[in-house]
Amino acid sequence: MRAIFKEPYMHTIHLQTNQHQLIANLRHAFNQRSMLGELLQNARRAQASEIRITVDQSSLAIHDNGGGIADLQSLIFIAESGWDEPLRSNENAFGMGALSTLYFAEHLSVHSRGAMFNARTADILAGAPIAVVPTNAYLQGTVIRLDGIQPPHPSDRLHDWVAWELKRLCEAFPVPVWLNGTEIPRPLASASLDWRQTSMGKILIDLTGARTQWRCFLQGLPIETGANHSLHQVVLLPDDTLAKLPDRQHLLNETQDCRRIQAAVDQAYRQALMDKKAALAESEFVEHYAHVCLQSSNADLLNDLSFVPRGWFRDWQQEPAGFRHYWERREAEGVVSRTVLQELGVWQIDADRCDGLTAEVYLEAAQAFLLEASGLDNGHWVHSLVRAIRPEQVRVDADAVLHRDASPWLADGEVELALVGTLQVRLEGESGYAVPAIRKDGTLYLTARASDATRLVSDYVFEDRYEENREDEDAKTLRTFIAVGCSSAPDRVFDALLPDVLRYSAQPKLAGATVRLIFDATGKLQAVTA
Known part of the structure; x- marks a missing residue:
């Protein structure tokens, strides 16, 4: 029996969405940490001047005094933003953040302007009709309340977890935030900080920290990148920097953006060093910032200064001649002038580690300047003073x-x-x-x-x-x-x-x-x- 093939007929296809499966899968795109950030971001974008959060055993309410929400439908409209066009353009605003709350609470209620709704989150996710009712009192701003909410770890108290997260989220947040009546510290929002404007936003430089260790904030909230090594350099990215959607805790183009951020940090770091150099006496700058210059690839800033750190040379009192224990390494403090080094000379040992001990004993006896610093710029004047000594030159x-x-x-x-x-030890033709x-x-x-x-x-x-x-x-x-x-x-x-x-x-x-x-x-x- 032969199979019967039907002639193909012309038809059309179109993009389809399994809406319920999509909504279910979005659960994995959010977490409780991002939920708090989305709620803070909503209030900031609504031009709030203060945000007050109240937390008890299993509920969280956030009240801001911003402009409010004109249409509560926009809160639960997936992939649609309720923000106006200028804000969407300036900040790439995506939705209004309430979607992330639906996966971590049992009930959601919202009161803004003269309207409110109160519904089970399961009903909202299922697409059930949600009644929006008018209220007698016109509320300034918005109140969002979540009931039946749990912290990520069952052993945590909700209040303690929220307090910890707000401390992290609000560090550079521009709007004051209170938790149960106590204001959350915002150290990076202080008007007294010396921010430097760069192509990648504002940067706060800490010269005691490495230039390659920085962390970022986007639209007031922390952004995780591969460069978040420590608490040193701080970058406030431009508001229009692209973040991954829907959970905006990472940069969209991290590889490219991180390179641009590092270049901007390097420029700001160097300028900060140059400002210190201009403000301090030569000896002070060398004493406090020479090590920073060497470690940050800015060694050339030391080339035209007439002092060098004493720590560039072997401290014979602390580290006598001989093999050295690396865990006991200590650098001498203070500076030494170019004039002194020109008079007394600078030495380097031309030998391997073991044979060099002979020369070390001689140089210690002579209390000579043995150069041990690394990373000096090739153009630094100290190189012109260096004399090489070989073990075979030392007479015993x-x-x-x-x-x-x-x-x-x-x-x-x-x-x-x-x-x-x-x-006795000596060099040929010299006293011992x-x-x-x-x-x-x-x-x-x-x-x-x-x-x-x-x-x-x-x-x-x-x-x-x-x-x-x-x-x-x-x-x-x-x-x-x-x-x-x-x-x-x-x-x-x-x-x-x-x-x-x-x-x-x-x-x-x-x-x-x-x-x-x-x-x-x-x-x-x-x-x-x-």
Whole structure:
């Protein structure tokens, strides 16, 4: 049996909408946080000068003194705005925000001008007819009341949740807001703030914070972007910036807008630094803002100033020569003038980390300026003063070796120990400086007064873990080595080598005993007799 095919006939199709499914799916486009923002936005757009919110256990009422709503139908007209054309054009206004309330409350009542309605939200969402009735009293503004409302988390009290959200929402909101009679703080709405006008709106610069850490507000409410890292720079976007609909908590063109915002923040940040530079003495600006200039890619602002921070150079008192613990990094305070640096010179070490210890010891002894700052502009004058020093330029003058150990079992197994009576370091043709210890060509030279030589052994960080016990062991090894080398008689040598367990711990089996130790010709223990 063959299938019978009918000849196609001409017909038309048109866009159709499953209205009930669309309304049901819109639930996922809103949340309670955006609901509060929509209610505040309605009042602001209605030109309200104050907004009063009342909350009890399960209801919320918001009363504004704005111009009111001419037609209450506009509140529940999906995808249709009740705002006038200028406002729709200036702010891309979309609807009047009441739709978001329908998913989070059981009843909605609205009273504006001389009319009101009161209905179950389920009936409104189902498209049931809602009666709008006239009222005897003409109300200034609008009152919207939600009953049967719950916070996002059942364990939260409605009042506490609303208070927390209003604190976040109202930070830059232009209209005063009260919650149960208490005004909500609006720190970014203060008229005393120094906003800077840019191509991406008004920006409030905080020079103590990074220029790449900013947050945005659109039409008075916070907008979430990928750049919301902290509380530093604040951006009030132009009112016509496009936000995602229907829940306007994100930018529509975030990738492009974020680049434009960052460029505007960078410009405002630089201008703020330039204003500080013009207002302060050179030394003050350098002391307070040099670090900010380096961290914000504005290092060139320092090029024409005759001071630099003391923190650009090694602080020998706080950080002596040797391996440095990164968690102890401290910068010196104050500034140093160009004249002083020209007289005394600026140094940089031309060597890797380990070999550079020789040069560090010399520079510390000479109390020289060792430049350690990074990020300086190539045009800064300090570069012209820098002299390079290499470890092989440092001469070590030591008298006869008193004691030597080729395998001291230190954290750095490649270092040997040599005890000398006196030790000096110098550059060729220059006078020397006395030092207690120096590491050169794989040998750690020590004198009897070397008390902190572990800095010349290791940084004691292995696999990002600080080996404090290992440093203590090395310090003990060095003290023992020095004590042995300085001892002239066998009993003093043995006393220096005596372990703590025998020196400080009671051993009952040795009470009253006299022990005789016999060593061979090489100094190796041969016998122990009573």
